[in-house]
Amino acid sequence: MKKYNPEIIEKKWQNYWAEKRIYKSRADKTKKKFYVLEMFPYPSGKIHMGHLRNYTIGDVTARFYKLNGYNVLHPMGWDSFGMPAENAAIENSVNPKDWTENNIKSMKSQLMKIGLSIDWEREISTCDANYYKHQQKIFIEFFKNGLVYKKDSFVNWDPVDKTVLANEQVIDGKGWRSGAIVEKKKLSQWFLNISKFSEELLGDLNQLESWPEKVKLMQKNWIGMSEGAEIKFKIYQSKLSIDIFTTRPETIFGASFIALSVEHKLSSQFLGDEKFLEFRNKCLKMQETRDSVQEKIGFHSSLFAEHPFIKNEKIPIFFSNYVLINYGNGAIFGCPAHDERDYHFAKEYNIPIKCIIKSKEKELPYCEENKADILINSEFLNEKNIKNAKETIIEKIEKLKIGRKCVKFKLKDWGVSRQRYWGCPIPIIYRKDGEILAVEDSELPIRLPNDIKLTSIGNPLEDHPHWKITKCPETGMEAVRETDTLDTFFDSSWYFLRFCSPISSKEPFKDEDISYWMPVDHYIGGVEHAILHLLYSRFFVRALKVCGKQVPKEPFKKLITQGMVCHETFRTKDNKWIEPKNVIKEKGKYWTNQGSKTIEVIKGRSEKMSKSKKNIVDPDSIVFTYGADTARLFMISDSPPERDLEWSIDGIKAMNKYLEKIYDILSSEFNFTVTFPKDKDMLDQEKRAYEFTNKTIYTFSEDVKNYRFNTAVAKLRELSNHLIKEKLEGQIFNYCWSIYLRLIYIITPHFSQELVYKSGSDQIIENIEWPQADLTKPSNNKVIIVIQINGKKKGVIEIDENIKKDRLIKTIVGSQNNYSIDVKKTKKIIFVPNKIINFVI
RNA sequence: GCGAGCGUGCUGAAAUUGGUAAACAGACAGGACUUAAAAUCCUGCGGGUGGCAACACCCUUGUGGGUUCAAGUCCCACCGCUCGCACCA
Numbered sequence: 001m002k003k004y005n006p007e008i009i010e011k012k013w014q015n016y017w018a019e020k021r022i023y024k025s026r027a028d029k030t031k032k033k034f035y036v037l038e039m040f041p042y043p044s045g046k047i048h049m050g051h052l053r054n055y056t057i058g059d060v061t062a063r064f065y066k067l068n069g070y071n072v073l074h075p076m077g078w079d080s081f082g083m084p085a086e087n088a089a090i091e092n093s094v095n096p097k098d099w100t101e102n103n104i105k106s107m108k109s110q111l112m113k114i115g116l117s118i119d120w121e122r123e124i125s126t127c128d129a130n131y132y133k134h135q136q137k138i139f140i141e142f143f144k145n146g147l148v149y150k151k152d153s154f155v156n157w158d159p160v161d162k163t164v165l166a167n168e169q170v171i172d173g174k175g176w177r178s179g180a181i182v183e184k185k186k187l188s189q190w191f192l193n194i195s196k197f198s199e200e201l202l203g204d205l206n207q208l209e210s211w212p213e214k215v216k217l218m219q220k221n222w223i224g225m226s227e228g229a230e231i232k233f234k235i236y237q238s239k240l241s242i243d244i245f246t247t248r249p250e251t252i253f254g255a256s257f258i259a260l261s262v263e264h265k266l267s268s269q270f271l272g273d274e275k276f277l278e279f280r281n282k283c284l285k286m287q288e289t290r291d292s293v294q295e296k297i298g299f300h301s302s303l304f305a306e307h308p309f310i311k312n313e314k315i316p317i318f319f320s321n322y323v324l325i326n327y328g329n330g331a332i333f334g335c336p337a338h339d340e341r342d343y344h345f346a347k348e349y350n351i352p353i354k355c356i357i358k359s360k361e362k363e364l365p366y367c368e369e370n371k372a373d374i375l376i377n378s379e380f381l382n383e384k385n386i387k388n389a390k391e392t393i394i395e396k397i398e399k400l401k402i403g404r405k406c407v408k409f410k411l412k413d414w415g416v417s418r419q420r421y422w423g424c425p426i427p428i429i430y431r432k433d434g435e436i437l438a439v440e441d442s443e444l445p446i447r448l449p450n451d452i453k454l455t456s457i458g459n460p461l462e463d464h465p466h467w468k469i470t471k472c473p474e475t476g477m478e479a480v481r482e483t484d485t486l487d488t489f490f491d492s493s494w495y496f497l498r499f500c501s502p503i504s505s506k507e508p509f510k511d512e513d514i515s516y517w518m519p520v521d522h523y524i525g526g527v528e529h530a531i532l533h534l535l536y537s538r539f540f541v542r543a544l545k546v547c548g549k550q551v552p553k554e555p556f557k558k559l560i561t562q563g564m565v566c567h568e569t570f571r572t573k574d575n576k577w578i579e580p581k582n583v584i585k586e587k588g589k590y591w592t593n594q595g596s597k598t599i600e601v602i603k604g605r606s607e608k609m610s611k612s613k614k615n616i617v618d619p620d621s622i623v624f625t626y627g628a629d630t631a632r633l634f635m636i637s638d639s640p641p642e643r644d645l646e647w648s649i650d651g652i653k654a655m656n657k658y659l660e661k662i663y664d665i666l667s668s669e670f671n672f673t674v675t676f677p678k679d680k681d682m683l684d685q686e687k688r689a690y691e692f693t694n695k696t697i698y699t700f701s702e703d704v705k706n707y708r709f710n711t712a713v714a715k716l717r718e719l720s721n722h723l724i725k726e727k728l729e730g731q732i733f734n735y736c737w738s739i740y741l742r743l744i745y746i747i748t749p750h751f752s753q754e755l756v757y758k759s760g761s762d763q764i765i766e767n768i769e770w771p772q773a774d775l776t777k778p779s780n781n782k783v784i785i786v787i788q789i790n791g792k793k794k795g796v797i798e799i800d801e802n803i804k805k806d807r808l809i810k811t812i813v814g815s816q817n818n819y820s821i822d823v824k825k826t827k828k829i830i831f832v833p834n835k836i837i838n839f840v841i
Numbered sequence: 842g843c844g845a846g847c848g849u850g851c852u853g854a855a856a857u858u859g860g861u862a863a864a865c866a867g868a869c870a871g872g873a874c875u876u877a878a879a880a881u882c883c884u885g886c887g888g889g890u891g892g893c894a895a896c897a898c899c900c901u902u903g904u905g906g907g908u909u910c911a912a913g914u915c916c917c918a919c920c921g922c923u924c925g926c927a928c929c930a
Contacts, residue, residue, distance in 0.1 A: 650867055
């Protein structure tokens with residue numbers, strides 16, 4: 001019979017902590033605050049390993065800072081709007097609200113069992129009207145401040161989820177959730193004016209010192225700033241002109257055609273042209289599939305543009321699939337000699353290719369910008385280098401008023417309309433006379449109706465018999481409600497603010513709470529949100545600021561992106577995935593039973609746990625079998641947080657065995673103690689243990705601060721190995737092991753607290769301040785110095801700390817060794833105090 | 842194609858940022874206890890050469906070169922893997 005019974009002790013302490021409301025947090029200006037946040041989950045109903053890892057990392061952090069004297073805020077909530085609820089509703093004819101609430105209930109009970117130090121009194125759920133009514137208010141504020149607008153545009157349409165997706169939500173031409181190929185569809189949509197903040201969002205990345213460089217770079221690339229110029233090309237024999245954008249204005253003398261996107265405003269002149277419409281549809285289709293990414297097709301508009309600097313030079317105007325409406329002005333000049341795409345296009349349509357840069361490279365297209373290169377065939381730009389030519393041409397076009405220097409961004413406004421039911425209703429009404437009005441404050445929240453029919457076709461809010469019918473409160477005129485709902489990324493763009501004042505009913509958050517708790521000090525989540533959620537949130541605080549809210553400029557001070565939890569994969573020869581637990585290894589090969597037969601399976605590489613690859617391990621059953629403390633310990637000890645974690649049941653078992661062993665040792669003869677009367681008469685063995693323990697306090701704390709949990713755990717194991725080996729007794733035994741329990745407490749809280757309790761102490765570790773490391777050495781002041789000859793290790797010597805070079809050399813030369821050193825023959829002796837001495841012969 | 846990161850035992854990894862490579866674990870092997878197994882405990886565990894032996898010497902951080910008294914760490918080239926972006930003018 002095992003003494004260590006996590007099932008009982010974990011429940012016991014969880015109940016105790018809950019009863020004492022030990023994790024409740026209050027704003028307290030007399031104390032330093034610390035806001036730890038993990039990305040809140042979508043309530044699918046079951047937690048997965050990623051959650052367990054994420055929340056363990058956060059919890060260890062939260063507990064560490066709490067014990068170090070900080071006033072910690074560590075809340076949890078639910079990102080509870082979204083497609084799966086609706087799909088479940090269609091499939092199993094349940095109400096999305098009931099489905100979601102049930103999921104929250106079961107997921108919460110799973111999370112509770114992990115022993116997280118969460119202030120559950122701050123729990124929020126985005127599908128709760130108490131949450132989304134504030135969100136609707138925020139939307140209205142945005143609306144009134146011109147940060148949200150409606151426009152017709154071609155949007156990304158997901159044919160499976162039957163909704164529009166934002167650009168960020170289209171990955172490789174496919175919907176981020178459904179995986180369906182996204183189509184182009186023209187719809188009237190609400191947009192958030194995120195592009196207005198492009199420059200700020202980009203520039204302020206520099207301030208985020210504690211964000212991973214990788215994430216910052218991804219955001220930088222996504223915002224995608226490029227500097228260049230806009231240049232006006234007059235259309236020949238017309239009053240119209242085209243503004244093109246280029247980053248290479250100096251190549252203007254090489255311009256031999258104009259290319260426009262099929263969605264460029266000039267295309268409106270050709271809408272009566274069958275051939276153009278056919279061409280346009282072909283282009284839109286090509287952009288959807290992305291298969292033919294390199295193929296360039298053109299449609300000669302029959303129009304010509306006048307070259308702004310070459311008299312009587314007419315250049316043809318094309319529409320082409322390779323010019324994107326999303327970027328710049330949707331119009332370019334083609335300079336085939338110095339742009340790869342223009343080159344291919346020019347070849348295809350027999351357009352002249354004029355070289356205007358003289359360089360060492362002979363071959364065209366030549367696209368590089370080298371300092372040594374100079375311009376040719378370019379009139380007043382001739383003989384200038386590229387940088388110079390750029391400046392000259394920009395000056396010139398600005399003087400002639402046919403263009404200007406400008407900066408363009410790739411980042412586009414964020415489309416937030418979704419044609420789905422299970423989301424936050426957009427608080428807008430359309431009056432019969434065409435006015436678009438924000439809903440009055442007093443009418444908020446606009447609630448989702450419960451009596452809906454969910455089918456796979458159409459928007460339930462649109463189809464509801466009367467939900468959308470309303471009146472204008474001012475004029476009494478008939479009106480209809482907006483039936484689209486908000487993208488769920490809208491919900492998660494401000495939840496971290498709501499956690500500061502979770503029950504405030506008048507306002508989304510209170511200034512005094514925000515000024516105390518914000519920004520989030522450590523934000524922990526998956527790297528998959530590097531752009532979407534994190535960029536939206538950064539935008540949101542800026543937009544809220546514009547609306548007069550007192551929020552910090554950056555919401556997340558430090559970001560930790562944790563890696564995925566991976567597990568081995570197996571499949572049969574006909575590519576069917578097999579669960580790893582059903583695979584047996586024998587004779588160096590892998591086998592599984594199928595029916596009555598045993599067949600060979602192929603071991604694939606370890607991949608992120610996913611249902612489709614059948615390599616999922618359910619954390620709840622692990623917690624049930626081995627206990628939360630074992631699971632928590634494993635989650636952080638194998639790999640550093642930012643790296644992928646390889647799931648290993650052997651690893652879990654080993655952690656469990658380890659805890660059992662320590663539990664056994666401390667089950668008898670142990671008395672928990674916080675103080676220790678250090679004195680000079682300690683035995684050597686006691687001095688060593690004291691020193692080791694205090695060194696561990698220091699190194700463990702440093703590792704935890706720097707998110708090196710794997711090495712932190714290694715240090716605890718070194719400590720326990722040492723303490724076991726030394727066979728201590730009495731006060732020193734109690735002291736060292738007490739420190740050990742207090743350190744490991746942040747990882748295995750139930751385990752530590754139970755052992756304290758069992759030892760007869762009534763101390764609650766949560767209430768004891770983190771131990772301070774005493775780094776003065778009570779034992780000998782010896783160090784080990786490595787002896788090298790020509791940089792190769794020849795031996796070591798244990799000697800007094802801070803020994804001088806000369807004395808050390810004397811000692812080494814005078815001692816008996818396997819190597820002989822003749823000081824007279826050495827060319828040089830390199831000495832690094834207390835570390836190394838190197839004799840160069 | 843562009844950008845970023847990584848490459849260390851059988852495996853997960855560590856290395857105070859230029860100073861004893863492989864800490865701490867897992868797997869495996871051998872031993873003790875046991876009638877036996879499990880559990881537990883002990884020992885070994887990068888490669889090679891020499892020796893009965895304790896031991897000694899040499900090699901080893903993807904490959905090749907370089908800087909340095911000293912390189913897993915810095916520089917150059919190449920190979921491989923992973924991730925992000927991808928007609929962005």
